[in-house]
Amino acid sequence: MTTDAAIHRKLGLTDDEADRIVEMMGREPSEAELLMFSLMWSEHCSYKHSRPLLRAFPSTGDGVLQGPGENAGVVDVGDGWAVAFKIESHNHPSAVEPFQGAATGVGGIVRDIMAMGARPVALLNSLRFGELTSPRSRYLFTRAVEGIGHYGNCIGVPTVGGEVGFDDCYEESCLVNAMCVGLVRHDGMLRAAASGPGNALVLIGNRTGRDGIGGASILASAELDDDEDKRPSVQVGDPFTERKLMDCCLDLAARGLLVALQDLGAAGLTSAASEMAARGEVGLDIDLDLIPLREQGMSAGEILVSESQERMLAVVEPSRVAALVEVCTHWQLDATVIGTVTDTGSFVARMGGRVEADIPAAFLTDDAPVYGVPLVAAPAPVAIDLASLPEPTDLAAAWRSLLARPNIASKRSVYEQYDQLVGAGTLRRPGSAGAAVVRIPGTGRALAITTDGAERHCQLDPRGGGASVVFEAARNLACTGARPLAITNCLNFANPEKGSTGWRLAEVIAGMSEACTALGIPVVSGNVSLYNESVTRAIHPTPVVGMVGLVDETATVGIGFQEDGDVIIHVGSPAARLDASEWLGDARGAPPRPDIPVETATVRALLQATGLGLVRSAHDISAGGFGVALAESAIAGYLGAHVEVDGGRRADEALFGEGGGRALLTCRPRDCRDVLDAIEANGTVATVIGTVTGDRLQIRVGETNIELALADAREAWSNGLDRSWAP
Amino acid sequence: MTGPDQIAVIRFPGTLDHESALRAAEETGARAYFAWHADTDLPPGTTAVVLPGGFSYGDHLRPGAIASRAPIMNAIRRLAGDGGPVLGICNGFQVLCEAGLLPGVLRPNRTLRFICRQAELEVGDAETRWTGGRSRGEGISIPIKHHDGAWFGDPTDGRVVLRYLGENPNGSVDQVAGIANRDGNVMGLMPHPEEACDVLLGSADGVALFQGLLAA
Numbered sequence: 001m002t003t004d005a006a007i008h009r010k011l012g013l014t015d016d017e018a019d020r021i022v023e024m025m026g027r028e029p030s031e032a033e034l035l036m037f038s039l040m041w042s043e044h045c046s047y048k049h050s051r052p053l054l055r056a057f058p059s060t061g062d063g064v065l066q067g068p069g070e071n072a073g074v075v076d077v078g079d080g081w082a083v084a085f086k087i088e089s090h091n092h093p094s095a096v097e098p099f100q101g102a103a104t105g106v107g108g109i110v111r112d113i114m115a116m117g118a119r120p121v122a123l124l125n126s127l128r129f130g131e132l133t134s135p136r137s138r139y140l141f142t143r144a145v146e147g148i149g150h151y152g153n154c155i156g157v158p159t160v161g162g163e164v165g166f167d168d169c170y171e172e173s174c175l176v177n178a179m180c181v182g183l184v185r186h187d188g189m190l191r192a193a194a195s196g197p198g199n200a201l202v203l204i205g206n207r208t209g210r211d212g213i214g215g216a217s218i219l220a221s222a223e224l225d226d227d228e229d230k231r232p233s234v235q236v237g238d239p240f241t242e243r244k245l246m247d248c249c250l251d252l253a254a255r256g257l258l259v260a261l262q263d264l265g266a267a268g269l270t271s272a273a274s275e276m277a278a279r280g281e282v283g284l285d286i287d288l289d290l291i292p293l294r295e296q297g298m299s300a301g302e303i304l305v306s307e308s309q310e311r312m313l314a315v316v317e318p319s320r321v322a323a324l325v326e327v328c329t330h331w332q333l334d335a336t337v338i339g340t341v342t343d344t345g346s347f348v349a350r351m352g353g354r355v356e357a358d359i360p361a362a363f364l365t366d367d368a369p370v371y372g373v374p375l376v377a378a379p380a381p382v383a384i385d386l387a388s389l390p391e392p393t394d395l396a397a398a399w400r401s402l403l404a405r406p407n408i409a410s411k412r413s414v415y416e417q418y419d420q421l422v423g424a425g426t427l428r429r430p431g432s433a434g435a436a437v438v439r440i441p442g443t444g445r446a447l448a449i450t451t452d453g454a455e456r457h458c459q460l461d462p463r464g465g466g467a468s469v470v471f472e473a474a475r476n477l478a479c480t481g482a483r484p485l486a487i488t489n490c491l492n493f494a495n496p497e498k499g500s501t502g503w504r505l506a507e508v509i510a511g512m513s514e515a516c517t518a519l520g521i522p523v524v525s526g527n528v529s530l531y532n533e534s535v536t537r538a539i540h541p542t543p544v545v546g547m548v549g550l551v552d553e554t555a556t557v558g559i560g561f562q563e564d565g566d567v568i569i570h571v572g573s574p575a576a577r578l579d580a581s582e583w584l585g586d587a588r589g590a591p592p593r594p595d596i597p598v599e600t601a602t603v604r605a606l607l608q609a610t611g612l613g614l615v616r617s618a619h620d621i622s623a624g625g626f627g628v629a630l631a632e633s634a635i636a637g638y639l640g641a642h643v644e645v646d647g648g649r650r651a652d653e654a655l656f657g658e659g660g661g662r663a664l665l666t667c668r669p670r671d672c673r674d675v676l677d678a679i680e681a682n683g684t685v686a687t688v689i690g691t692v693t694g695d696r697l698q699i700r701v702g703e704t705n706i707e708l709a710l711a712d713a714r715e716a717w718s719n720g721l722d723r724s725w726a727p
Numbered sequence: 728m729t730g731p732d733q734i735a736v737i738r739f740p741g742t743l744d745h746e747s748a749l750r751a752a753e754e755t756g757a758r759a760y761f762a763w764h765a766d767t768d769l770p771p772g773t774t775a776v777v778l779p780g781g782f783s784y785g786d787h788l789r790p791g792a793i794a795s796r797a798p799i800m801n802a803i804r805r806l807a808g809d810g811g812p813v814l815g816i817c818n819g820f821q822v823l824c825e826a827g828l829l830p831g832v833l834r835p836n837r838t839l840r841f842i843c844r845q846a847e848l849e850v851g852d853a854e855t856r857w858t859g860g861r862s863r864g865e866g867i868s869i870p871i872k873h874h875d876g877a878w879f880g881d882p883t884d885g886r887v888v889l890r891y892l893g894e895n896p897n898g899s900v901d902q903v904a905g906i907a908n909r910d911g912n913v914m915g916l917m918p919h920p921e922e923a924c925d926v927l928l929g930s931a932d933g934v935a936l937f938q939g940l941l942a943a
Contacts, residue, residue: 149841153872154782156743240741240785332740417841419872422780424747424922429929439927553927 007031011038017369024363032301032349032356036364039267039305040274043530046368049496050528053373053506056513057523063485064522071115071192071263072182073524075486077550079443080186084118087126087179087451087490087546089529093234094147094176098140102147102176103237107309109180110157111263114246115312117190117253118182121423122438123152125162125178126451126490126544130171132406132725137166140174147237148178149417154239155246158426159418161436163451166406169587172534177490177527179546181449183440188253192262193279194315194341199259201273201284201339202321204328205245205311209294211235212268212307241310241333248331249312257324260315268306270364272313274347277361284361286339288351300356304349315341373502381460384579384589391652395706398583399627400716402656407582408624409720432636433558434479434620437551446556448482448549454622455540456580456587462504462541464593466511471599471661472622473547474519478606479618479663481557482549487516488525489545494538495531504541512543518600521547540587555613561637562616566666566692568630568643569675571609572602572621573685576648576657582623583656592659598684599661605684606663612678614671621662627655629664631697631713640697640710643690647702654701666692732757732941735773737803737819739764739794743781744816747921751937752777754924764797775812775940776803778819780872780919790833790875791821800826812856812940813913817873820905820915829908829915831880836873837898843872845929846896846918848904851887855911856943858888859935868930869918871896871904876917878903885909889916914939 008018011034021029021037029037043049059067065082066074072086090105106123113120125148130137141164152159157180194201212235252258260280262272269286277284288303298306316324321337328335342348347364349357392398402408415430427446428437435450452473458465470487477484489512496502516523532539579589609615617637621629626645634641648654667675672688679686697708734752738745738761745761752759762769762776764783769776783794794800800822807813807828815823823829836842845868853863861867867889878899889905897917905916920933 146840153841153874154741154785156781238785240782240787243741243743243782416843419841419843421843421870421872421919421922421928422743422747424744424750424924424928427927 008034011035012042013038017041020369030356032304033359035301035305036270036357036359039270040364041368045267045271047528048369049371049373049530050505051370053509056509058513058517059522059524061522064524065189067524068526071112073486073488074116074189075524077440081440081443082184082186082189083181083447083548084113084116084184085179085181085488085546085548086112086525087177087488087544088527089490089492090176090178091174091492091529091532094144095174097234098143099147100234100236102144103151104235104309105176105178106148106151107237107239107242108265109178110155110242111312113180113182114249115190115192115261115263116182116184117188118184119250120157120180120182120246121425122181122436122449123157123159123178124436124449124451124546126453127164128170128175128542129166131166131168134171137171138725144176145414145417151237151239153419155243156422158420158422160420160426160438161430161449161451163453164411164414165453169537169539172537173532173539175492175542177544179451179488181447181548190253190258190261192260192276194260194276194282194284195280196259197282197341197343198318199341200316200318200321200337201286201341202314202316202324202335203291203311203338204248204314204335205333206238206241206308207292207294207334208303208306208308210298210302210306213302213305235307235309237309244331244333245310245312248328248333251327252324255327257316257320258314259317262313264311264313266307270304274361274364276313276315277347278365281345283342283344283346283348284339285342285348288349288356290336290338292334292336300349300351304357373496373505375503375506376500377503378500381590386649386653389578391650395651395655395704396708398652399655399706399708400712402583402624402628403631403713404716404720405582406721406724408628410718411721413722427553428480428556428558433556434476434618435482437480437556439553444553446551446553448477448480448551450476451544451546452476453542453544455542457591458508458543459540459587460580460589460591461593462507463511464591466508466543467515467594467596469543469545470512470515471594471603472620473545474603475606475620475661475663477547477549478603478610479557479620480551481555481610482551483607484519484521484547484549486522486524487545487547489523489543490526491528492532492539492542492544493530494533508541508543514596518596519603557610557615557618559619559633559636560617561633561639561666561692564639564693565669566616567669567672567688568641568690568692569665570662570687570689571606571665571679571684572660572662574646574648574654575660576625576653577659578653578657581625581656581658594661601682602661602684605679605682608678608682609665609675612674614667614675615665617666619664621664622658625656625658631717633664634697634710635714635717639692640694641690642693642698644700645689651701651704732774733772734759734775734777734940735762735769736777736779737762737764737799739783739797741782741785742779744779744919744921748777748779748816751921751924751933752940755937755941757941762799764794764799767798767802769802769806773806774942776806777940778815778822780817780819783818783822791818791825794822795825804828807913810912814936814940815915816919816921817917820917821875823913823915828913829906830884831878831906833875834877834879835875836877841874842896844870846871846904847892848889848918849892851890855886855888855907857907857914857936857939859938866892867932869920869923869933871918873917878906886911888914
């Protein structure tokens with residue numbers, strides 16, 4: 001036993017972990033060292049409960065230039081260009097202080113992309129909150145959106161896409177995941193491995209203060225109970241400095257002044273320095289007295305783990321330090337030599353001439369403990385007896401009410417708060433296509449990007465749900481005309497040590513891996529956020545997939561109908577079910593498990609069809625089912641439709657059921673045969689169901705006729721979100 | 728004016744739209760380059776100036792307030808005084824108002840929210856160099872994206888070149904989206920023409936504003 005059990009427990013370390021530290025070090029750790037271990041061995045930094053499971057992800061492939069393990073994954077996109085991208089959670093800080101929590105979430109992921117030497121070109125996000133009838137959820141939602149907008153708008157990186165969902169399970173554990181995508185020349189890629197003993201360590205950017213002390217261990221790695229006490233652990237963002245930092249780092253990289261670059265995120269300097277040292281198998285000697293501070297009287301431990309924002313750590317050859325400082329001064333940024341690279345393998349920090357910490361860097365990183373999680377299978381889901389669900393008497397009214405639900409309705413009031421356009425490269429804006437599309441300058445090609453989740457499905461059938469998230473993202477890209485390249489992911493889960501959460505985590509990873517392998521898409525980066533759980537509620541398993549693809553810039557396809565008389569084609573089998581659907585509005589039942597070969601073929605079929613250049617609109621069928629996809633295409637295109645579909649078991653299931661890997665395409669009548677052939681060549685079912693026409697939505701489902709004026713559909717869908725929380 | 732058109736695109740710390748503004752300026756056939764806020768002179772031969780959008784100095788104090796006192800502003804004032812064309816876009820518009828080169832001020836949007844959307848505009852004054860020969864009332868489609876875009880002032884102090892058509896997104900006086908000085912050579916607008924110079928981006932109507940930078 002360590003002598004002071006109270007301290008390590010307060011820091012979030014178990015008694016076993018404290019004993020292990022003493023054993024590894026061969027002595028009692030200093031106060032600063034114990035603080036450093038507590039941060040680096042936290043779930044947030046070490047992935048100690050998820051690391052073994054994450055190995056299941058396929059992470060290699062032809063185009064992969066950098067897989068998991070660096071600040072971001074990097075994939076080749078041709079012409080000497082590569083795309084760097086990653087998604088990361090900032091859930092716990094956002095639950096405590098939504099504006100700054102969400103803003104600094106954006107700031108952190110942007111610096112991860114900068115650390116690869118890449119220029120950030122797009123931001124996306126994935127958000128979950130409790131129902132908007134809850135005042136607290138409304139507050140978290142509106143302030144988090146404002147925080148994302150504030151930071152992204154001010155740094156000049158367009159926020160081009162994302163998703164927002166509402167469910168009571170997020171009432172006390174909201175999710176704020178931010179994704180950044182950057183472009184880098186192959187020969188301009190940076191790594192975050194320190195090398196070259198004698199090289200200088202330079203801290204660039206903001207001064208170091210007491211903000212965010214212990215953020216990774218206190219906030220991000222435990223259940224939240226008493227929010228107010230944790231407020232000082234939330235960092236405060238300064239996007240103006242971030243922008244200068246971005247310009248400066250790109251300038252430094254272009255001038256070849258950097259050996260390595262790393263951002264300071266969770267666990268601050270401790271994490272940045274120990275990871276750089278461990279990756280490069282070198283040591284670092286840091287003089288804490290040299291670090292510019294924002295407040296006086298900070299202890300060695302506080303300086304080492306401060307999460308003050310907008311800071312980067314660079315490794316620089318001594319002869320280039322003067323040139324580096326000159327560039328930083330031009331950008332009005334502090335740049336301070338704080339130490340040197342050594343050959344000892346140890347992270348040494350001194351203050352006032354005294355050694356405050358001396359730890360082999362690998363102890364903090366690679367040697368962090370790894371725990372298995374209990375794999376307790378949840379009961380198999382039981383399909384809903386359709387007869388137990390009342391059938392709506394007025395299907396048109398039901399359809400309209402579904403379009404107005406917060407999870408379905410237009411998110412325009414959200415994305416209009418984001419600068420979607422800065423950089424003049426956004427070819428498809430939010431709401432106009434299955435994925436956002438951002439130009440790769442000078443190549444004639446563009447990146448298509450989407451974020452997707454399917455938490456209700458994952459709650460009931462985590463393996464099927466994990467696969468379905470990947471397939472939905474792939475369909476969204478294929479509908480836009482883009483070939484999927486790779487994914488990043490953020491696994492948002494409850495406490496893995498309780499109940500079936502650990503098993504669900506393993507199952508979701510297995511399902512995602514099956515889908516990725518079948519599609520030939522590697523997982524190149526990711527993040528895990530556990531303990532999204534309070535005394536009253538645990539979140540549904542919420543894996544968020546961020547998928548990146550490639551498309552010719554003149555060949556993108558939107559969701560909106562284009563012309564009166566165009567033919568509407570339903571792609572995929574109508575095997576939809578109301579289980580776990582948005583219409584049901586609850587995680588109940590047994591959602592159809594994706595058939596891996598069938599779903600894979602559907603993605604290929606959609607790609608082949610859109611690749612013909614004849615498809616005029618394409619919309620993935622997912623939340624809200626066929627009825628919602630049809631209405632959204634009509635609303636986006638200002639044109640109605642007249643269609644006839646199979647009634648299946650019941651009209652409401654045919655209209656609003658989900659699952660089965662489906663999409664709606666339109667084309668000119670004369671091109672219909674070619675489009676059908678392209679789809680059927682993949683063994684995928686394609687059915688002509690009607691035409692684009694007029695200003696009404698008319699559906700014949702089996703024997704039932706349903707009709708909705710396009711203006712009424714638009715009115716419900718456009719105002720649903722804002723109206724749902726009007727008093 | 729003789730000699731080639733040479734357009735300086737001004738960069739302040741926190742300027743964001745300089746690269747797209749530079750590309751749009753180059754596409755007019757002119758030579759274009761960046762000029763730095765801390766310099767006291769424009770590069771020799773400069774015939775026109777663009778102040779692009781962004782958050783100069785992080786919008787500290789008031790949008791444009793600090794940038795309007797930067798060393799480069801005196802050189803811009805001299806060029807404008809000699810009749811040279813000056814175009815301020817979004818934050819650049821705010822800077823020009825703060826510098827007194829354009830009438831009025833930009834106040835926070837009526838909704839107190841940042842707003843990014845395609846805006847439909849109409850030509851209010853067809854006699855300036857900025858609307859590519861379009862007649863009064865003709866439409867122009869250019870996106871807006873701002874938090875402080877509600878122009879407030881007396882429209883008769885200048886020439887209202889562009890007005891919002893239909894719903895006024897920010898609550899500006901007289902639907903003002905863009906206004907020029909009385910001489911017509913200094914122009915400021917909240918919409919972003921540099922993001923409307925390519926039909927693939929949704930509109931190419933912004934080209935006219937950049938052509939206004941060229942000698943007649």
